Amino acid sequence: MFSRDTYIDRRARLKARIESGIILLPGNGESPMNYAANAYPFRQDSTFLYYFGLDQPGLAALIDVDAGTECVFGDDPTIDDIVWTGPQPLLRDRCEPAGVAQTAPSGKLEQVLKEAIQQGRTVHYLPQYRAENLRRIVDCGLTGHVSRAGGEGILPLRDAGILPAFLSRFEGRTPSTRETSGSVAASGPSLPLIRAVIAQRSVKSPEEIEQIEMALDVTRQMHVTAMKLARPGVRECEVAGAMEGIAVSHGVRLAFPTVFTAHGETLHNLYSRNPLAAGNLAINDSGAESPLHYASDITRTIPVAGAFSARQREVYAIVLNAADRAIRMTRPGVEWREVHRAASVALMEGLKGLGLVRGDPQEAVAAGAHTLFFPCGVGHMMGLDVHDMEPLGEDYIGYTDTIRRNPDFGWRYLRLAKAVEPGYVITVEPGIYFIPQLIDCRRSENMYHQFINYDRVESYRNFHGIRIEDNILVTPAGCRVLGPPIPRTLNEVEAASAA
Template sequence: MIKEEIYKSRRESFLRRMKKESAALFFSAPQKVRSNDTEYPYRQDSDFYYLTGFKEDNSVLLLIKGKKTTKEILFVQKKDETLELWTGKRLGETEAKKRFSVDKVYTSKRFEAKLKKSLLNKKRVYLDIFSEDKRVLQVKELVKELSKSRSAKYTPKEFLHARDISQAMRLKKTSQEIELIKKALSITKEAHHRAMKMKKAGIREYELQAMFEYEFKKNGAYSDAYTTIVAGGNRGNTLHYVQNSEVLKRGELILIDAGCEYEMYASDITRTIPVSGKFTKSQKEVYEAVLKTQLLVIDAIRPGIKKSELQETARKSLCEALIKLGILKGDVKTLVKENRDKKYFPHGIGHWMGIDVHDQCPYKDEKGEEITLEEGMVLTVEPGLYLQQDDKEVPKRYRGIAIRIEDDILVTKEGCENLSFDIAKTVQEIESLFLQSL
């Protein structure tokens, strides 16, 4: 668990980055309706959680920076016994004051009045300027109303995107964050290893998906970090296949992209395994080409490297493999320049990961230059080759094969650490796990 002093230090860091005579607002995620009067399971807004550690809805964080002083204010849902009968206990104003190291705690009903007072004599407001949340629109209307005030020295005339600061802060993980990611990965490992051991021929993809969700919850994970992909055979060539409804057939591969979320921190792992427990010769050839590429990319990760350099390493390696497999012809440099490889490797080599499985952290700095890797950053590495069943340009023995291998990598002082190193991924490891279950 992350301690309250860490959240406090994050708020202080955010305040230091704000311009003077400003206010910043972060809203909890709203409840989302699934249909009629039923709602999706609640999941807190990532930036709000990053700065507060608070998981309740109907809450607001207000940060104020004057010329010389700062203030932190939290608004929370009031205690209401009738409401709690239906939706569960609330922390409430009194307990929130004890728990959070903020200057003031008020009930959410006092938000508008307190905000109106706080924005007087402020020059700008930081918020999510792209949000359509009704509370963001409420703030904008309030600023418009204040602009007509004759008593204030000045009122806000500028809106700045608060997430530009918070998401840049989230790029580098603390030791506590890394431990939570490792915990998520330890749970995810158990699920992937169980899948490798299972007899899978004849079951439907959703049965394997259900096993993953069971393993996640059984081991204390709140939920999956994203919708699990279980794609048998040619369906693995659909990158975000989530129907998970077809029967798994002997002789096919299964591309499984599944990771859990533990205490709001994600894991993101892809493994491609044989239904029957053993790779065919053709499957093995493609698999080992993708694995070789992944290991090359991971080996290249260190501070100072750019993600685009990792992408080029992956493209060249996979292009060499495509030539060797007889799928492409020509020299690597020309094929990459002409983007011929993108037909078979259409996506990026990876993405930031943390509170969100695709952490919305910047890839470019304020000058528009690509960000270089630094110690503490966490990213995925996920090369793949996707060979469609109906692609006549692909030798027949490889058609319908889809392989992706994905691990979660921490950038260290001198190189990197594969946080998911102990999840089986070599041909021998995967086949051995299946044999152990017989």
């Protein structure tokens, strides 16, 4: 955990942003794989971690803004628990390092919330992504909502008491949130709370940066190992397994499932049983968490057998130039969508030099032609979540009332568009992807024909893809790349791969 004062200060700043009412922050419970006693590795809710630092299942917290008090709800270990897990601290002892003096049994939470509702008090809560926490909110008499995958919407709970009905009847709709305090009846997640949490968690403190760089220290070892292991005949999963072993050996876990694939045209390709072959490019998108669960997220593209071909070197250099341009451009006040645009123009300039693109690269980007090769965003916020705070809604995290999501293909996948501020940690990850199905689709639709030399593109059909990703901190004067250097240039990657 961080210092006691860190958590006290975070909660004090949260209370200052919320005018009145009660803030409910549920922690996560165990998540069974196939039966209750066989659970996935436990991961605490990131917002609960941020404000309380308690990394145990089965907890929830209430912050009474009006009274200025805080209470953590949970249960002390029973003798049965001790038999299986050994001696565990009492709840009050666990909470002391977080600066919380008041605790209560978990069964009392529902009673406290129902009393607050009967008194007409506002209960602020966030969108929920875990069924058990959604059920807890509903059972307490609050209208439940759960965020969609991707964080772009809120799903209503149609049957307030029956979870299977919810699971079988979900229908998407525009996010439903409460803008102001008032009756909690027929209300959803609190927009003031969403905005307050995002404002706090977006700006990383020095101790948070230290955690991210601790994660990057491990991630560097993972990537250098992958470069050495990527040889013809080795299966992708062997390399991915070796990297996960490095994380485990440091007492940490992966921040997200590793993408290690020779099919880099599939952006998040989790299938990893293919044998590597000479001439392949292997995309390695992976990262470790820190001991306090801060993420890292690095991508490198590795030449199997240690050397890039001439064509691979050309495309790699284009992506590297786009990444460097994006990093140089990043500074406080710059809108991230403009960084994305600049990186996209750099990619199109390079592809024009190879004869795949014609015309003015800026006009090509304005027309969306770059999305044939780069159909995603150039980066996202990162912190306690690899896509930081995504359950709270991307449109709140990465956009504003005046900077709205562009609905066009490619552009709509930008997780961040607004102006960046000092303390933001962001990934920078341009890429070039030759996706056969997308090429066929756009060619059949006669799209971008004035900018794309489709005959020339066909000769790259089996190229797959290249991505380069780094993690940056926005500083008052610009930005800096976080963590130790990880082989990145053509010569550095080849040298590490040949070692």
